[in-house]
Amino acid sequence: MxxxxxxxxxxxxxxxxxxxxxxxxxxxxxxxxxxxxxxxxxxxxHSKEDLLLQIAHEAITEFNDNLQAVLDTDMSAPEKLVKAVENHITVSVSNMETTTVLLREAFSLGDPQHQVIQDLTDKYVDLWTQVLEEGARSGEFHVREPKVVALAILGACNWVYRWYRQSGQLTPSQVARVFSDMFLNGLTSDNHPGVQQ
Amino acid sequence: MxxxxxxxxxxxxxxxxxxxxxxxxxxxxxxxxxxxxxxxxxxxxHSKEDLLLQIAHEAITEFNDNLQAVLDTDMSAPEKLVKAVENHITVSVSNMETTTVLLREAFSLGDPQHQVIQDLTDKYVDLWTQVLEEGARSGEFHVREPKVVALAILGACNWVYRWYRQSGQLTPSQVARVFSDMFLNGLTSDNHPGVQQ
DNA sequence: TAATTGACCAAACAGTCGTTTGGGATTAGA
DNA sequence: TCTAATCCCAAACGACTGTTTGGTCAATTA
The missing domain is CATH 1.10.10.60 (Homeodomain-like)
Structure with missing residues (x-):
């Protein structure tokens, strides 16, 4: 239409x-x-503001749908986390302009338009938290504050639009791997992946 | 003056x-x-824009000075990282308004004013990267991409202004501890701190 | 062919914007 | 006491804002 x-x-x-x-x-x-x-x-x-709302709405909805799809699989929690990070970074880099508008400009929406985006954003945090809670229940993750950890991971991922350049060294997938490797294994742990294909 | x-x-x-x-x-x-x-x-x-520049300049300078002070100590790399995360989150929460203006509004500066802030921000990323490179050299950290890891950590920390509420459950220090625990040990590692004072 | 619709223009609307100007006060220094 | 600087107001500056209106033209439908 x-x-x-x-x-x-x-x-x-x-x-x-x-x-x-x-x-x-x-x-x-x-x-x-x-x-x-x-x-x-x-x-x-309808208005300039409505234009912004549509752009932001479409963007956050794609993030939500992708993460929900990951949650609906029967992967293990660590696998889900890796996949979710990969999805988020891949999508935000390949739709960099839209992602930037969502993350940087949605604040300019007045109420009640801003609340629409805020609700969807809250939902997104919820889904991330579910991934962590799943891992906590299964014993795969050691997490005492799943929501705070979810916000830490999401923060790292949502910062990518600020620095990622197509001309840089790493592909989005490679960045995602560096990220989830740290999230899962930490910087001081021993069991880091060697060089693998 | x-x-x-x-x-x-x-x-x-x-x-x-x-x-x-x-x-x-x-x-x-x-x-x-x-x-x-x-x-x-x-x-x-001098102008409305100059007002914004001053605010942002003061804010990023405080972050830089704090991190430089940590680097100048003789702590181990993991200790420096913990301290740096603690500093960043504590400062950004106790100056939440200023931090928000820095992170959200500095983009509205035109050139060359924006470049001043950008340079200081780049410097800040550099300092974080130094922390990680130090740990890599000493063998305390397993890091292949220190700059990307620095950006991940910084992203997580710079997202805090978006969700932290004084009315919430955790103090800034507690949030910092959840963060650096994940950064250092990861979610799947075994050596997590028990309940300690 | 006649009527209707959709696409688009040109102009106006009713403001708001950041900044500058010229001039009163009030205070401080010589 | 005279001078100069500081603080601040009131008004105007020219430009720009998002949105609405009335109308023209071409394509589509009946």
Whole structure:
């Protein structure tokens, strides 16, 4: 139901919101990017804020769906954690602009729009916490504060958009492996993976 | 040299930037907060942007100085890491408003002002990386990608301002301990601290 | 062919923005 | 006492904001 023009406008908005930030991007900027008069945009969007809400909503929903899919498998807890980290980093790097808008600009939404995103974000933390609680129950993880640990892991992953560059040394998967290796084995532990394919 | 009024204005700005964001805060808002006409503020500040720069600069400088002080001690690498995490989280929680402005709003600075903060932030990452490289050299840490691991730890710590509430269960020090326990020992390792005082 | 719809423009709306200016007060120094 | 600096106000500056309105043109439908 979303026309080409609507997608085009959303893409332009993502690009500009990422480059300049939500407030520093004017409706005029978006109109210029797609080659329309700014008034004409209002045939496709309800408001500038609604545009941001849609972008953020789509982004957080993808993260949630991916993590729920991992939880629904019969993997072990450590396997789930590795897979979840891999998913999160892969998705956030390959949709870097959208992820940046979600993590950096969603705060600019007023109520009640902001609450929609906040609720979905809370849900995401919940799912991560479930992974850790599962491992705690099975004895695979030693975790006394599953939620705090979940927030630590999520924080590390959500920081990636701030520093990852395509031109860098490591692929998203390699970064994910460095991350989950530390989360699972720690820095001082002995059982670290050797060189493997 | 900074007068009372200047400090008062800076404090008002921090409070409002944290609550509403930099762009959503008008010079009028700040003037109202300190009980002046907005034009009168310009006897104390060069520009709204300069106000943000000062706030961010002071914040990142404190983080840098603290971490440098830890590096200058003769602690072991694991001890330095624990201390650095403790410092970072304690500081960011007790100056939550300022930290939020640094981490969330500094992006709104235009060049070359943004580059000043970026350089100091890069320096901070460097210092963290040094901690890890030290541990790698001494054999205390098993780290193949010290910089990526530093960014992981820093990400976890820099996310705290997004979720920590004074009303929550854990003190900043307790959160720091959960964090560094995972960083050092991992979730699957056996040598976790028991209940200790 | 006639009527209707959707896409789009140009202009206006009603503000708000950060910053500058010129001039009163009040205070401090010479 | 005269001078100079400091503090602050009131007003204006020009530019820009997101959104609405009325209308034109082409394509689609009946």
């Amino acid at each position: 979303a026309s080409n023009r609507q997608k085009e406008i959303a893409l332009a908005a993502v690009k500009l919101f990422e480059q300049k930030g939500y407030h520093a991007t004017s409706v005029q900027d978006i109109a210029d990017e797609v080659g329309l008069q700014k008034g004409s945009l209002y045939h496709y969007i | 900074a007068s009372n009024r200047q400090k008062e204005i800076a404090l008002a700005a921090v409070k409002l930037f944290e609550q509403k964001g930099y762009h959503a805060t008008s010079v009028q808002d700040i003037a109202d907060e300190v009980g002046l006409q907005k034009g009168s503020l310009y006897h104390y500040i």
